[in-house]
Every structure is written in structure tokens, then in C-alpha cells.
Amino acid sequence: MHGQLRRLPVLAFAVLTMLVGLVVCFTIALSTPMYSGRSGRTCDNCHLTPNDWVNPPLAERKCALACQACHVDPAGGGMRNASGRFYGRATLPMIALSPRPTADWDRRLPGFGRWDRATTYSHDLPLGPNTFEESHAYYDSISDWAAWGRPYGPPTKYDFFQGRYGSINADPFFRIGIDIRFAALVSQGELLRFPMQLDVPVSLHPIHHLTLFVNTGVRGQSSGYSETFDDSHTPYFRELFVLTQEWPYQAYAKAGRFVPSYGLRLDDHTSRIRREFELDGALPESRVTGVEVGAAPNYPFLNLSWFTMASRTRTPDPWNIFDVDEGWGTALNLGYRSEGWSLGGSALLRRRPIREGGDTSTLGVYGVLNPWYFSRRVPLTYQAEFDYGSYQRLSGRKTNHAVFYQELNWLVFNGVNLLAAYDWADPDREVIDDESHRLSGGFQITPIPGVTVDGRIRGFFPAAGGDDADFFLQLHLWW
Amino acid sequence: MFLKRSGNSYLRLLLVISIVALTIFVAAVVGCASGDRPLEAVDPDSVPADPTWDQVFSIIQRECTPCHNDDNGKDEDDDGSENGDDDDDPNYETCEGVVGGLSDLYDEVFEKNTMPPGAWPRLTSEEKLIIQRWIDNGVKSPCTGN
Numbered sequence: 001m002h003g004q005l006r007r008l009p010v011l012a013f014a015v016l017t018m019l020v021g022l023v024v025c026f027t028i029a030l031s032t033p034m035y036s037g038r039s040g041r042t043c044d045n046c047h048l049t050p051n052d053w054v055n056p057p058l059a060e061r062k063c064a065l066a067c068q069a070c071h072v073d074p075a076g077g078g079m080r081n082a083s084g085r086f087y088g089r090a091t092l093p094m095i096a097l098s099p100r101p102t103a104d105w106d107r108r109l110p111g112f113g114r115w116d117r118a119t120t121y122s123h124d125l126p127l128g129p130n131t132f133e134e135s136h137a138y139y140d141s142i143s144d145w146a147a148w149g150r151p152y153g154p155p156t157k158y159d160f161f162q163g164r165y166g167s168i169n170a171d172p173f174f175r176i177g178i179d180i181r182f183a184a185l186v187s188q189g190e191l192l193r194f195p196m197q198l199d200v201p202v203s204l205h206p207i208h209h210l211t212l213f214v215n216t217g218v219r220g221q222s223s224g225y226s227e228t229f230d231d232s233h234t235p236y237f238r239e240l241f242v243l244t245q246e247w248p249y250q251a252y253a254k255a256g257r258f259v260p261s262y263g264l265r266l267d268d269h270t271s272r273i274r275r276e277f278e279l280d281g282a283l284p285e286s287r288v289t290g291v292e293v294g295a296a297p298n299y300p301f302l303n304l305s306w307f308t309m310a311s312r313t314r315t316p317d318p319w320n321i322f323d324v325d326e327g328w329g330t331a332l333n334l335g336y337r338s339e340g341w342s343l344g345g346s347a348l349l350r351r352r353p354i355r356e357g358g359d360t361s362t363l364g365v366y367g368v369l370n371p372w373y374f375s376r377r378v379p380l381t382y383q384a385e386f387d388y389g390s391y392q393r394l395s396g397r398k399t400n401h402a403v404f405y406q407e408l409n410w411l412v413f414n415g416v417n418l419l420a421a422y423d424w425a426d427p428d429r430e431v432i433d434d435e436s437h438r439l440s441g442g443f444q445i446t447p448i449p450g451v452t453v454d455g456r457i458r459g460f461f462p463a464a465g466g467d468d469a470d471f472f473l474q475l476h477l478w479w
Numbered sequence: 480m481f482l483k484r485s486g487n488s489y490l491r492l493l494l495v496i497s498i499v500a501l502t503i504f505v506a507a508v509v510g511c512a513s514g515d516r517p518l519e520a521v522d523p524d525s526v527p528a529d530p531t532w533d534q535v536f537s538i539i540q541r542e543c544t545p546c547h548n549d550d551n552g553k554d555e556d557d558d559g560s561e562n563g564d565d566d567d568d569p570n571y572e573t574c575e576g577v578v579g580g581l582s583d584l585y586d587e588v589f590e591k592n593t594m595p596p597g598a599w600p601r602l603t604s605e606e607k608l609i610i611q612r613w614i615d616n617g618v619k620s621p622c623t624g625n
């Protein structure tokens with residue numbers, strides 16, 4: 001009872017903050033998003049929209065809000081494909097390098113000038129092809145230093161059409177990206193700086209329907225650069241798989257090392273909806289080796305995987321993706337992502353000996369609400385996830401854990417996002433006072449494509465006491 | 480104009496209702512009995528009865544050493560922050576560092592529950608119980624010679 005009472009103020013605070021935040025946002029009535037969630041509001045933030053475009057039959061459509069609409073890895077995260085790159089250049093930054101969506105012309109930061117003159121409806125600029133056949137004429141317009149060549153053979157109707165993404169090479173033979181995150185943390189009055197992450201993803205697409213994807217990553221440590229590179233587990237293959245894609249209904253299959261597709265794949269790897277279920281994107285331990293199939297026919301989506309993995313208590317070999325132990329796992333992620341809302345469900349099962357981490361069974365539901373799609377005056381996006389599951393303690397006894405997360409974004413201007421997030425985790429439903437609440441408020445500023453600054457004040461409220469807060473600042477360079 | 484406005488209020492209402500509903504749902508989950516005993520009582524076999532130094536050290540290396548090590552002080556001096564050569568700052572890279580600073584460690588982890596600090600999750604119930612039992616069993620380690 002005592003514990004319950006102590007939790008009450010924190011909870012009341014959480015509810016209040018969210019509500020006050022909402023009221024403030026609504027009164028000012030400007031804007032917000034989560035990339036996929038918010039991008040459904042207008043078509044031309046992912047590609048050019050020629051005036052005479054005719055929607056192809058469902059099987060050939062590439063319009064989707066599932067992860068694979070923007071990422072090379074169909075389960076999301078990391079390297080972007082042509083439409084993801086277009087979004088990153090047209091919509092995301094203050095200063096656009098690809099034509100700004102028409103709906104966003106008046107959403108630039110005041111005093112910043114009109115650097116993003118490019119529009120899809122100007123006659124001086126390419127509108128992109130109306131049809132697959134027309135796209136063949138657009139190869140001359142490629143101007144892209146990060147993606148070269150074309151896969152062998154004639155283009156197919158399931159590729160990204162050249163010209164639909166401005167001067168971006170839509171379907172390159174070779175693409176190299178970069179993802180660097182420097183972070184600083186102010187905690188207990190001290191400043192800690194560390195390189196958190198360095199990824200170099202490479203995608204090789206020699207023939208249509210076939211891609212080899214390799215993402216080599218370095219894990220950062222708070223004590224400095226040398227530690228990062230001395231650590232025997234860095235660098236390592238964060239992802240390495242063969243992918244067959246560009247099939248009807250955007251179906252694909254992949255085999256190799258990856259992170260299972262489950263729930264909302266947040267890039268905040270400290271989030272408990274990731275950590276609690278061995279899905280922390282920064283750790284080699286979250287990687288599994290297996291196969292995954294999926295599809296995204298316009299708005300529904302599905303990703304299903306079967307895999308083997310290294311024991312929970314050890315880090316797998318950085319380069320040998322077949323370094324796994326006994327046991328197997330499977331993950332299902334499916335749902336419907338439409339322009340204004342989405343709803344998804346996930347299941348994750350691991351079956352392995354106790355000494356390797358034991359069995360886990362997890363179910364999750366998540367959703368996104370994007371009122372911005374319904375009204376330009378409500379530019380907010382909200383997403384939430386709840387997960388409940390069982391796992392085995394070392395004794396073999398089963399217990400349950402539960403996690404909840406919600407986040408509200410308000411895109412004040414293109415390139416300036418404010419966010420409020422709350423999460424709660426109870427790592428063991430049988431154990432007293434092990435749960436905790438976390439509240440964050442912050443901003444994400446993207447001045448130009450490839451540069452994002454993310455700052456958050458995070459309050460942490462464990463049921464066992466020891467409330468604390470810190471300030472987290474991250475410089476994210478991506479291409 | 481009127482229609483537009485009422486559309487907006489409807490949307491706002493919808494958003495507020497979903498957030499409130501979800502928060503209430505979670506409040507319910509949080510509220511309904513999230514355990515009433517410590518791990519020691521719930522499942523005494525969940526961690527070894529007599530944890531080894533290696534088991535303890537691996538927890539500390541994972542959860543504490545990233546911030547508390549030898550070069551941290553030097554790094555921080557370079558960029559002008561105050562960590563410096565403060566004797567209070569633990570160095571958990573060595574057995575001596577851990578054992579020598581045990582009472583501070585105990586204070587931060589068990590009494591105050593403030594390390595790892597800020598919004599970093601604190602140690603799990605299992606990790607705490609392992610360290611607790613290791614201390615109760617007489618701090619066995621290579622540098623204490625037992």
C-alpha cells in the first residue's frame with residue numbers, strides 16, 4: 001500500500017505533464033510528427049507528385065508507411081532507400097535539398113529565408129515520370145554522390161522509378177551511407193562526452209531483386225574514443241544479410257544477421273520497449289541470425305522471422321554471423337499503417353535453455369495517431385506501445401514483465417520538432433518496487449539534410465526511490 | 480470556418496481521449512499489484528547462493544565501468560570539467576578499485592538507488608541480489624585473497 005501511495009504523485013505528474021503539454025500545444029496550434037506517422041499527411045514528402053500520375057494496380061504500388069517504404073532493411077532502421085532519402089532532403093530539414101512538399105511551403109523557420117525554392121509544381125523543375133515507361137528517360141537527371149550505377153538488366157515495375165525522387169539515384173547498384181552519433185550527457189552536474197555510434201552501411205544491388213546489405217558498426221562508450229576501438233566487440237557486423245525484394249505487393253525475403261522486427265523500432269535504444277525485450281539496437285547481443293519474410297501492400301504490412309541467437313549472457317562474435325547457441329526464436333510484426341493513423345501488433349518468442357537466457361514470450365500492441373493528416377491546423381503526431389510478456393529467471397521459474405511507452409511530437413517548423421515522452425517499465429511483476437517511470441521533454445533540430453541535433457531532459461522515477469534527471473544531447477550525422 | 484474548427488476540436492478531443500485512456504490503462508496495470516515482496520523472497524534460486532567475483536565484476540564492468548574508470552578523470556580534465564583527480568571518484572577497472580570503494584558503492588546502489596545516475600536504468604533486482612549476497616558472504620575476490 002505504501003509503495004502504491006508513493007507511486008501516485010509520479011503518475012499524477014506524468015498524466016498532468018502530458019495533458020498540460022497537449023493543452024499548450026493545442027493553444028498555439030502549430031505542428032508535429034514521427035517520421036512515418038507524420039509523413040502520411042502529404043504524398044510529396046516521399047517523392048515528387050507529377051500532376052498526371054495514375055495509381056498503378058495494388059501489386060505494383062510502392063506507396064506504404066511501413067518501415068520498408070523508406071529503409072533498405074525492410075524491418076526498418078539504418079540506411080534509407082530512395083524515398084527515405086528524398087524525405088530526408090525535402091521534408092525533414094530547415095533547408096531542403098529536394099523539392100519541399102507543397103503543403104510545407106509556409107512552414108519554414110521565420111527569418112530563415114526561402115532556400116527551398118524548389119517545388120514540384122514549377123515548370124523549371126522535373127515533375128518526375130507519370131508512368132513506369134516514362135521513368136526510363138530520367139537516367140540523365142541523376143546527380144548523386146552517395147549512390148552509383150544501376151543493377152544489371154532492364155528495370156522492373158517494382159523498382160523505385162528513376163526521376164520520382166528528383167536527382168537521387170533511385171535504384172543504385174552500389175550505395176554507401178554513414179551514420180554517426182556523438183552524445184553528451186550531463187548527469188549529477190558532470191559532463192560526459194562519448195561517441196555513441198558509428199555505422200557504415202553498404203548496399204550492393206548487382207541485379208534486380210537481389211541486394212547484399214552490410215552494416216558495420218562501432219559501439220560507443222562514455223569513456224572516450226580509444227575504449228571504443230579497443231573493445232574487442234567493436235567494430236562488428238550490425239547487419240549482414242542477403243535480400244530479395246522488388247516483388248509484387250512489396251514482398252521480400254532476407255537471410256542473415258539482423259534485429260527481429262517487433263513493435264516500434266525507436267532509435268532511442270535506451271527506451272525500455274527495446275531494452276526489456278533484448279531489442280536494444282546499440283548492442284551486438286540484440287542481433288540474431290535467421291530468415292525473415294514480409295510484404296507491404298499499400299497500407300497493411302507484415303514481417304515474420306525465424307532465427308537463432310547467441311546466449312543472452314554473452315556477446316556474439318563480431319564478424320561471424322553464425323556464432324549462435326542452442327535454441328531458436330520467432331517474431332511477428334503486422335498491422336495497418338494508413339495516412340492518419342496506424343495500428344500494429346507484435347509477438348516475439350524465444351525458446352532456449354535457461355543458462356542461455358531461457359524462454360520468453362512477448363506480445364505488444366502499438367499505434368500512431370496523426371491528426372495532422374486530417375487537419376493542417378493540428379500538426380501533432382502521437383505514438384504509443386504496450387508490451388507484456390513472460391520470461392524465465394535463472395531458477396527456471398517464469399515471471400512476467402510489462403512496459404508502456406508514449407510520445408507526442410509537435411513539428412513547430414520543418415526542421416524543428418518538440419517532443420514529450422513517457423515510459424514505464426516493470427521488469428518483474430512479482431517483485432516489489434522494481435518498476436520505474438521516465439519522463440522526457442526535448443527537441444530535434446535538423447538544419448540541413450544529414451545533420452540532426454537531439455536534446456532531451458529526462459526525469460527518472462524509480463519506485464524504490466532515487467529520483468534523478470539528466471540532460472542528453474546528441475549530434476546525429478546521417479547520409 | 481465553423482466546420483473547420485469543430486473538425487479540429489473533434490480531433491483534439493480524439494487525441495486527448497486516446498492519451499488519457501492509454502494513461503489510465505497503464506495506471507491500472509501499474510496499480511494492480513506489481514509484486515509485494517523482494518526477489519530474495521519471491522525466488523531465492525534466481526541468482527547463485529554464493530556469487531563469484533567474476534559474476535559481480537561482470538555486472539560492474541557492464542553497468543559502472545563505462546563511466547568509472549582510469550581515463551575518465553583524464554578525459555574530463557582535458558575538456559575542463561570538474562571530475563579531476565577527486566579521490567571520491569571510483570575507478571572500477573580493477574579489483575582493488577571495487578573492493579576499496581565498496582562502502583560508497585553500497586551507499587549509491589542500495590541505500591540511495593542513484594547509480595547508474597540520471598535516466599539510466601538502475602541495477603536490476605537480480606544484479607542487486609548478486610552483489611548483496613557476494614557482500615554478505617564475505618567479499619570474496621582475487622585481491623582480498625579469499
